[in-house]
Amino acid sequence: GEDVEQSLFLSVREGDSSVINCTYTDSSSTYLYWYKQEPGAGLQLLTYIFSNMDMKQDQRLTVLLNKKDKHLSLRIADTQTGDSAIYFCAESNDYKLSFGAGTTVTVRA
Amino acid sequence: ETGVTQTPRHLVMGMTNKKSLKCEQHLGHNAMYWYKQSAKKPLELMFVYSLEERVENNSVPSRFSPECPNSSHLFLHLHTLQPEDSALYLCASSQGAGAQLNYGYTFGSGTRLTVV
DSSP states (O other): OOOEEEOSEEEEETTSOEEEEEEEOOTTOSEEEEEEEOTTSOEEEEEEEETTOSEEEETTEEEEEETTTTEEEEEESSOOGGGOEEEEEEEEETTEEEEOOOEEEEEEO | OOSEEEEOSEEEEOTTOEEEEEEEEOSOOSEEEEEEEOTTSOOEEEEEEETTEEEEEOSOOTTEEEEEEETTEEEEEEESOOGGGOEEEEEEEESSOGGGGGGOOEEOOOEEEEEO
């Protein structure tokens, strides 16, 4: 199957950490990705993780991968107003990516 | 500039019109994709072109017709659309596929299509 599921909304206070969760179904996915979409724009690749890794850190972003549970998460430390956007989880299948519906993150002052 | 350019940014068309969406990439990528984005739904893959050959057509209605004349350009021809076809249409490109997709896709900004 190629279903990627994520919660639709997340509200977080500025300065706190955000955690966005995702579950996927294809255990053979080579890479898993997080994309960010700002209003009026396309999707921008934030980060990706190879399937044989369980963690990847990139500045304020931390990706955790639990292959057993097919669970992927993205943690944003010190969330800023500029982090307000829709975040998409995606898995690679063969030659294409399958995306979730996106999590809308709203950062409140 | 993301490297993938889509035109027009916005399009309003009647159900009897014929229009085309254009996508252009100058990244040297060899695969291009059309996705449909509707609110609160997963992105729907419509068409995949690899090395200018169509490799997937995800049961898309025939009122959508893709064309890939070369590795840098991708079109989506539209005719006799329905109001439920209103959505954001995203084009993407990639270098390689499958296990080589470590850099994922580069997306354009999309065309916001409204069918009236």
